[in-house]
Amino acid sequence: MTLVLLAGALAGVGVYVVVLMFDHGTGTPAAELARLDSARMRNQRTATLTADRRHQTESMRVRKVGATLATFLEARGLPVPAGIRSDLAVMGRSVETHLGMSVLASLAGLVAPFVMLAPVVAFWGTSFVVPLWLAVVGALGGGALATLQLASEAKDRRRDFRHVVSAFLDLVSMNLAGGRGVPEALASASELSDGWAMVRIRDTMESARLQGVTPWAALGDLGREMAVDELRDMAAALALVAEDGAKVRASLSARAASMRQRELADAESRAGQRSQSMLIAQLLLCVGFLLFLIYPAISEIAGF
Structure with a gap:
């Protein structure tokens, strides 16, 4: 049954890839306007000089994968959200690079469960159902993790x-x-x-x-x-x-x-949050130390 499910999944992926090869978008006015608007945003006049510095260290292969995905999304009227674009502008990255990194992260999350659980499946004959579900979760989590990491870094920057x-x-x-x-x-x-x-x-x-x-x-x-x-x-x-x-x-x-007043208030707020986190860590250490002290007495009374 597992082999049948895997064969069906591979066949579905193959059909989807074939459809993507011959599907060049809906061609609707809304999709074309979205594509033109995205192209205009990528060629803003304020990015003429900074784009060269911004993209000179980016991998061309990653950008190529991201450019293909960006074209696919724009042709269907699904542009990258404005929040992600602003975060990318702060970090000095292109949309294509982010999409390429998201695809790579999703592929890594997809393959990782099979790699880690392959010895278990090989020696104990465990079903492929668990690794398959973990691969789906890993692929979704890998793509989301790239965006979450971008948002965290952009916030600090x-x-x-x-x-x-x-x-x-x-x-x-x-x-x-x-x-x-x-x-x-x-x-x-x-x-x-x-x-x-x-x-x-x-x-x-x-x-x-x-x-x-x-x-x-x-x-x-x-x-x-x-x-x-x-x-x-x-x-x-x-x-x-x-x-x-x-x-x-x-x-x-x-x-x-x-x-400056706002930055000072923000710094004091972050310092207070870190002080609270340190206090929680100290309380956990105290609880662990108390458990270490009272465990011999409890084990002696309980007889185990």
């Missing part, structure tokens, strides 16, 4: 980026107070650090200069791409300075101070 944005706001405010214009203030502020976040801001403004786009518009697009509202708000405030001559130097300083 986005926090660091917000910290840099607060310092960038202060620097821009000081340059504006010194009598510089908005483009000169932005360029001068971005040259004072070689960290990844400041390099990202500097590359974005350089790309905007080459493309004939205002730097605050490019920074606003970067904030929307990375889901960093503080950078987008700063770009809107700078646009008011350049277009209407508004005096927002004090506003930029206030925004920077507000961001």
Whole structure:
């Protein structure tokens, strides 16, 4: 019975692969619009310079697998969610690379149960049903694990980026107070650090200069791409300075101070959570030590 189920599953997979080879999508207007919109998002003007640095270390084979999967999804009107795209933008990865890594993780989760349980099945003749179910769970878990790991890493990286944005706001405010214009203030502020976040801001403004786009518009697009509202708000405030001559130097300083207060509160909250986790670990150690002390007396009374 198990062999029949495996043969049926393999036959189903083969039929599905054949269908995918000859199926080029539904061709509906919605699917084509989704494909064009995704292509436009991948070729945004703010990513001209940073894309080369971002993708130069990515494996071409992984990207090829991810590109095939991305084309397959876009042709059916199933684009990658915006949250995952913003996390990828923060991490400096492409959608194709993430999809390729997710496929590899799913394959690893699919194969791992068979590899680990192969000796048990070979020597004790256990049924293949348990490894088969574990393989399905492993494949789903492997794909989900790649996305969860991306979200966790992007959260930490986005926090660091917000910290840099607060310092960038202060620097821009000081340059504006010194009598510089908005483009000169932005360029001068971005040259004072070689960290990844400041390099990202500097590359974005350089790309905007080459493309004939205002730097605050490019920074606003970067904030929307990375889901960093503080950078987008700063770009809107700078646009008011350049277009209407508004005096927002004090506003930029206030925004920077507000961001620092928020970061301080967030740091205190994380420190409190870690203190609680350490307290729980200490309580568990105390419970284990007490069990170690009272076990001889209990075993003597119970007679075992």
